[in-house]
Amino acid sequence: MPAGVDPATDAEDARRFVARSEASSWSVVLEIPRDLYRAPQVNAAIALVIAILGATLAGVLGGLLASRRLGRAVAALAITPCPVTRMPDITEIAAVRQLLEENVARREAAEAARRESEQRFRATFEQAAVGIALVAPDGHWLRMNRKLCDIVGYTPDELLTKTFRDITHPDDLESDLRSMQQTLAGEIDAYSMEKRYIRKDGRLVWINLTVALVWRPDRRPDYFIAVIEDIQRRKETEAALRASEATLKEAQRRAGIGNWRWDLRTGDHVWSDEIYRIYRRDPDLPPAVYPEVQTYFAPDSWARLAAAVEGCVASGEPYECDAEVVRADGTHRWIVARGEATRDAKGAVVELHGTVQDITERKQAADALRELNASLEQRVELRTAELTAANKDLDSFAYSVSHDLRAPLRAMSGFSQALLEDYRDKLGDEAKVYLDQIGIASRKMGELIEGILALSRVTRGELQRETIDLSALADRILADLRRAEPDRAIRVDIEPGMSVFGDARMIEAVMLNLLDNAWKYTARTPAPVIRVRAGDVAGRRGICVSDNGAGFDMAHADKLFQPFRRLHRQDEFPGIGIGLTTVQRIIRRHGGEIHAQAAPGQGATFCFTLASESEAG
Structure with missing residues (x-):
């Protein structure tokens, strides 16, 4: 800036200066270019920046060298140094490093414990x-x-x-x-x-x-x-146990059985509900102790029961004793008391347990049965006497039928035959027919009398049972029928080896009636067949006689075994209607049954059973 120029008063702006002359009125204006005007300031700023950068670079380089040394020391604190590594000779760093090593060890131990605990928890949780x-x-x-x-x-x-x-x-x-x-x-x-x-x-x-x-x-x-x-299985077990206990209680109630226990060491008694009911004791009360129980029994019964209980305590032998209970209301009941002993490890009796069963109804039934047996004996004797009298009356009737009825029949038959023989030439044809009808009626009446006598015989007398070869019996009866009618061609099928147990005379009458009927009702059959075989009759072993003859309608089967009732006309198949009635009565006397099955024109089958030897015995 020119000498003598005051920038505050002489400079018009930042880069123009005005100089006035004292000798004249002229003024000189000087304008400095911007670059020249600011150059000193820029140079000073650059120098300052360079100085700062130099100082900073020197600080950075020094700090870098120091930090590298410190970093190596600190890094050494975080790792386990090799034995040959020389540790920095800095006491503070060594102390810090020791602390860090201890913290790392504790952290690693804690981490291992945490992992182990987590694994243990996971295993426990999942398994x-x-x-x-x-x-x-x-x-x-x-x-x-x-x-x-x-x-x-x-x-x-x-x-x-x-x-x-x-x-x-x-x-x-x-x-x-x-x-x-x-x-x-x-x-x-x-x-x-x-x-x-x-x-x-x-x-x-x-x-x-x-x-x-x-x-x-x-x-x-x-x-x-x-x-x-x-706990499903436990619940099911508990439910089953409750059901079992309920069933047991119900069974005890129905059977009148109560159970009890007596601990000889403590004197404690335990009763089931049924014992309270038998003795009519208030359920809110505890079980009666041994001496008090005496009040529930009649004196003689208590004497027997007490002796049985004391014997069980002394010897351990079980007991069973009937006793009469006398309730507080005066009613009497009968019980059977049973008891057994429990021994400890030394063999001493320490507990008794058992049952009390109400047998009043059984006692009453037994008493009633004894009375009934006594009365039955009297009634049997009376009935036997009546039956003996009836048999005598029947014998008298049979005698009357045999003698008093047969004599007039023989007279009628004889006189009609004499008329035909002596006066045949003098009698007209109609008179001869009448005399023939008288003879036929007389013979039929005789057959009826024989049938009645036979029927009466099968209901009397004692059975003489023995084993009977039924196959041989049937074969013999059919052989007799063949001899009586040699012209009949009939096929017979008899199962071999059949036997029954019964009265031989009566069984022969049964087979004779059945086979005679089969023979008679196949008379008009083109190819008649008679079979005798063993068969199943209502689940029991039986004998069946069948044929392929006339048969009958099962709608009328209820008439089969009624005396003198027939399902066929006399002119078709003659008979008196007494044979099947006789058969049924004989079989029933032998403890058996007879059944028939038939159809018109398709034959009939009669099956019967007899009591076996063991049943008859």
């Missing part, structure tokens, strides 16, 4: 014998182990979409929710309950649930820990 689950406060499943999935039948992914409410039986849900709310409210720490889950397949499963709540540090509920034990 537990009970179900374990973590449940959110809103009831959603958060985590569950394999056992819980097995219990409810759902997979873990399926359970994660549900809440515990979804699988809890409706009847058990209210109690579970109430306990859950009490836990969330801090009223209780945990709760346990038995409830039912609904499995995926729809079946119910009983479980025992134990629940505890985990809290966050800020005392907000975090999650529930639930332990679920499958």
